[in-house]
Amino acid sequence: MTRTLDVSGLVINRAGLPVVRGVSLSAQKGQISVLLGANGAGKTTLLEGLSGIIPTSGGDIALNGRSVTAARAGERARAGLSHVEQGRTVFRQLSTEENLLVGMAPGADLADAYDLFPELLNRRGVRAGLLSGGEQQMLVIARSLLTRPEVILIDEMSAGLAPVVVQRLMAAVRRLADAGLAILLVEQFAALALRIADHAYVMRRGELVHDGPPQPLLADPDRLHHLYLGDVQAA
Numbered sequence: 001m002t003r004t005l006d007v008s009g010l011v012i013n014r015a016g017l018p019v020v021r022g023v024s025l026s027a028q029k030g031q032i033s034v035l036l037g038a039n040g041a042g043k044t045t046l047l048e049g050l051s052g053i054i055p056t057s058g059g060d061i062a063l064n065g066r067s068v069t070a071a072r073a074g075e076r077a078r079a080g081l082s083h084v085e086q087g088r089t090v091f092r093q094l095s096t097e098e099n100l101l102v103g104m105a106p107g108a109d110l111a112d113a114y115d116l117f118p119e120l121l122n123r124r125g126v127r128a129g130l131l132s133g134g135e136q137q138m139l140v141i142a143r144s145l146l147t148r149p150e151v152i153l154i155d156e157m158s159a160g161l162a163p164v165v166v167q168r169l170m171a172a173v174r175r176l177a178d179a180g181l182a183i184l185l186v187e188q189f190a191a192l193a194l195r196i197a198d199h200a201y202v203m204r205r206g207e208l209v210h211d212g213p214p215q216p217l218l219a220d221p222d223r224l225h226h227l228y229l230g231d232v233q234a235a
């Protein structure tokens with residue numbers, strides 16, 4: 001079976017230093033792959049390299065079996081790759097609905113956004129800058145959906161949000177996967193993310209140190225902790 005997103009041996013340098021060092025991973029239709037790791041492990045850099053925001057120095061990125069490594073960000077987006085960046089980047093002066101309409105793909109249906117997040121319906125006329133953090137996060141995920149992607153890369157959607165809101169977002173992301181999207185989710189709330197995930201990766205210092213099912217990590221927090229930090233004495 002062709003994986004929707006297939007990454008092999010990816011290398012990304014930042015300020016001349018290798019920050020992503022030979023990472024191979026995939027995201028499959030109907031599945032959530034969670035990418036965990038300590039601060040500075042290289043997760044955000046990896047997502048930025050995948051969507052084409054920053055250049056990569058080695059390896060290959062394929063979408064539905066076709067290499068997009070040489071393609072620019074816009075071309076990757078048109079090929080079905082959407083990136084929900086860290087920081088909830090809404091157009092603050094535009095209304096919620098105007099934010100959804102910006103960049104909507106031909107054939108996309110606004111109703112799908114409100115179906116995923118009915119919370120946004122009552123807020124459709126409100127300036128996005130006035131929405132709560134949770135509502136803004138819903139808005140950027142819904143906006144991504146309206147580009148009609150096949151893969152969504154989601155970076156730290158839970159940062160700074162109340163647990164009840166995080167659970168709401170997690171449920172929505174699960175729903176997107178169940179509807180057939182491939183999701184690669186970078187997350188600090190490891191336990192919550194592992195509970196909705198189909199596959200788990202852990203990254204440490206630019207390399208993957210776990211590639212497998214989420215259950216063993218959920219069942220053994222010490223192991224997860226060790227994967228994050230490595231052998232501290234040997235470091």
Ligand SMILES: Nc1ncnc2c1ncn2[C@@H]1O[C@H](COP(=O)(O)OP(=O)(O)OP(=O)(O)O)[C@@H](O)[C@H]1O
Binds near residue numbers: 019038040041044
């Ligand atoms: N623009 C940049 N220029 C130089 N180095 C950078 C830049 N952005 C990130 N780095 C470095 O790359 C490494 C990986 O950072 P990155 O933000 O990808 O990690 P992360 O796993 O996403 O961490 P966090 O959870 O803190 O966001 C860090 O050492 C960081 O200092």
